Amino acid sequence: MTKVLMKGNEALGEAAIRAGCVHFFGYPITPQTEVPEYLVKRLPEVGGVFVQAESEIASINMIYGAAGTGVKCLTSSSSPGISLMAEGLSYIAACELPCVLINIMRAGPGLGGILPAQSDYHQATRGHGHGDYQLIVLAPASVQEAVDLMMLAFDLSERYRNPVMVCADGMIGQMMEPVEFPTEGAGEPMAENEWALTGCEGRERRIVNSLYLSPEDLNEHNKKLKAKYDLIAEKETRHEVYGEHEGADILVVAFGTMARIVKSAIDDLQSEGVKVALFRPITLKPWPYKAGRATMDALAPDAPVLTVEMSMGQMIDDVRLCADGSRRHEFLGEAGGVVPSPEEVAAKIKSLL
C-alpha cells in the first residue's frame, strides 16, 4: 500500500468504490462538490452508475430506489441539502435499507455560509426526518479516517440494514492529506439477501414499504427498530482518548476537525505541564457514553469537562447526558465558519484551571 495525497472529498469518493459501492446519486453543493466531480470520472472505470439528480430530494429517493434493489449506494451533500433529504432518510430507515450518505457540513442556519461548521450535530444525531428512527453517524477527523470510516460505513449499513452518515466538515472535505486505501480496486458488491427487489421470478414477491395502517403492527415495527438501535449502541460505539486522562485536571470533548485543533492545544499545554486530555467521539450516533463516562470518572475529583464545537453548543447535550451530573460543564464554540484556534482553545483551558 502506498500513500497518496488526496483531497478529503475525493478520498471519500474513492473509498466508496474500494468499499464496493459503484452507485452514486447526488446534487452539487459547496463544499462537497468534489465528491460527485471525482466519482463521475471514476465510476465509469469500474462499470458504475452516476446520476446527477435534479435535487437532494430526488437524490435521496434515487438512493431509496437503488438501495431497495440491494446494491451498495452513496449520496453526498452539505447541510442545506441534508435538510432536503430528511424525508427520504425517514423512509429508508423505516424500510431498513442500507445506504451511505456523506455530509460535508457548512455553516448555517438558512443559506448560511460555505465555510466549515459542526452545527448540524443535532440534525445528524436527532433531527432530519420524522418518526422514531436513527442513523449511524461517523465523524472523521482526518482524510485518512474519512477513508477508513467510509469502509466501515458500508459495512455497518449492510450489517444493520440502516443508513449511515459520514459527517465531516468543509475543512476535511477540502483538505489534502496523505491517505492509504485498505483495499485495491472496487470492493465486493452487496451480498445476496432475502429483501431486495430484483423481480420476483422464481420466488415470492417482495415489498419495500413503510406504511403500517395497524397501530399494533407499527408499534411492533418501531420496537424492532429500537432493538436494532440498542444493539448498535451496545456494539458499535467508537472513540479516541488523547493525552493522559487518569488524574487529569480537565477533560476536553470535541469531534472531527475541532478535535484536531484541540490536540494541538493539548500538545502545547502538556509541554507546559498542564494535565489535560481529549475525549473524541468517533461515532456521534450511537454516542460512546460508557467510554466517555469512564474517562470522566478517572479525572481528578473536581476536574471540569470542556466541550469545544464549531457551533453554539450541540454535542454538549450528549456530554451532559454522559456526565449525568457528575461534572461541571464548560463550553467554547464559534459558528459561521469561524473555527476556534489552538491558541484560543489553550487559553480557554487555562482559564478553567
Add this chain to the structure above:
Amino acid sequence: MGYIRIERAVCKGCGRCIVACPKDLIEFSDELNERGYQVVTYKGSPEECGGCTLCAVACPDLGIETWNNRGKQTFETTTGLTEKMTHYCPGCTHGVVHRVVGEVLSELGLVGRTIGVAPVGCSVLAYEYFNFDMFEAAHGRAPAVATGAKRARPNTIVFTYQGDGDLASIGGNEILHAANRGEKITVIFINNAIYGMTGGQMAPTTMPGQKTSTSPFGRDTEDTGMPIKVCELLAALQTPAYIARGSAHDSKHTVRLKKMIKTAFQHQAEGRCFSFVEVLSTCPTNWGVSPNEASDWVADAMMDYFPLGIIKEPAKEPKPAGAKA
C-alpha cells in the same frame, strides 16, 4: 352460448357493467352481498350473451369473467394482480387501470422482472394489489425511486403508478427530470382531477369551475391557474419518449388504453425510452356523483381539455438485434 360469471362477493355495486353491456343484459339485483353492496346480476336468457367482455373490462373489481358462444373463456382475471380485494370506492377506475397494467405485464411475460413503485394517494396500497416486487414511495418521489431502481437493476422493468397530486403537484420536479433524462421507466399517471385520499381537495388537474373542498365556489383560474396538461408539458421536452393519454371511463376507451399501456411497456422492455401514459379516471365519491355519472363527466367535461391519443412517440428505428418483444 356465451355467458358471464359475476363474483358476488367482490361486487361493489357500481353498475358500470350495466352501462357497458351492449345488449342490456345486466341489472341490479335486490340482494346485498356480505359487505353490504347491492350486487348486479345477469338478467338475460342464456343464449343472448356473446361473451364480448365489455362488462368485465368495465368492472374495477375483477368481478366478472366471460365465455363466448363456443364455450371459450374470453375474459379471465390476470396473474399480474393478487387476489386481494381493493379498498377503492365503488366505480373508481383505479381498479380498472390496475387490472390493465397487470394484464399487460402478464401478456408480455414481464411479471417476474417487474418492480413497481406505488405513490402516496388513493393508490398508496397498490403494492398489495400488484402481484410482483413493489416499492411504496414518498409523496411525489416515485420517479426518483424508479430511477434509482432501474439504474441499479437495468434488466428489470420499472414503473411508477401515480395520481395527479403526487405526480403533477408535489412531484412535479421528479417527473420532469426523470422524463428529461430519458429514464427507461414507465409512468402510469392517473388523472381524476381531484385529491381522492385526503377527501376531495383541488388538484393541479382540477377543471375550471370544478367544485372541490378547497375550491368550494369552483376552481377560479384567475387565482389558481389552469389545469396542468402533463402530457403536453412532458412532450415539450426534446428527449425521445412515448407519451400518450387514454381514458378508463368506459370499456371502449379502456381497450384503447390497454394498447397504449402495452406499447409503453414494450418500449421499456426493448430498452428504448421513457414512456408515459396518462389515464383520465373517475372519482365518483369526491365528485359527488354516481359511478356512471362520473364516467359521463370524464367524457363531457375532461376530454376536450385533455385530448386523448398518442402525444409523442419515438422516431421509427430499426429494431436492435436480439431485442425481444
Add this chain to the structure above:
Amino acid sequence: MEATNVLMAGFGGQGMLLAGKILAHAAMAEGKEVSWLPSYGPEMRGGTANVTVCIADRPIASPLITTPTSLLVMNLPSLEKFAPTVGAGGLIVVNSSLVHRDPKREDCRVIKVDARNVASLAGTERAANFVMLGAYVAASGVVAPETVEGEIAAEFTGPKARHVPANVAAFRAGLDAGRVDAENAAPQEQDA
C-alpha cells in the same frame, strides 16, 4: 525538525494552491507528514486564494494555522492580511513584481523576489508561482530541490507534460533568487 507551517497567498489564478500542492507532495515524498488546507468558495474566483501547508515529522494535529512559520505572498492584500500573523523568526517571501511595500517585520527574514521578471527570463511569465516556491525552498531548506522538481514533473502529465521544462526552469531560477536574497537578508537570523 520543528513543524513547518507555511501560508501561501495571492489572487485566485496566481497558482499558490498548486505551488502548495507541489510542496506538500515533495515533503510527503521525503517521508514527512503533511496537510494542505485551502481557502475555498466564491472568493476563489478572482479574489484572494490561499493555502496552508503543514509539514512535520509527527502526525499533524491542527491543519488550521493562525501563526504560520513562513509566508509566501503574491499580492498586496495578502501581505497586509497575513504578514502580521507570521511567528517571530519566521520567513516571508514577497513577490516584489506586484508588492512594493515592506512587510515591516524586523523579527522575520524577508526575501523579495521579482517573481514575474525571473519567470519571464526563465521562459514563461506564468510560472511566477514556481519562482516563489523555488525562492522559499532555497531559503528554508524544508525539502530538497530535486524532490520538488520530481513532483513538478509528476504533476504535469499527458498533454500538460510540455509545461514541465518551463516550470522546472522557473523553479530553478527561483532557487537562485532565493539563495542570493537569503544571503542579503538578515544574516544574523540565518545563523540562528
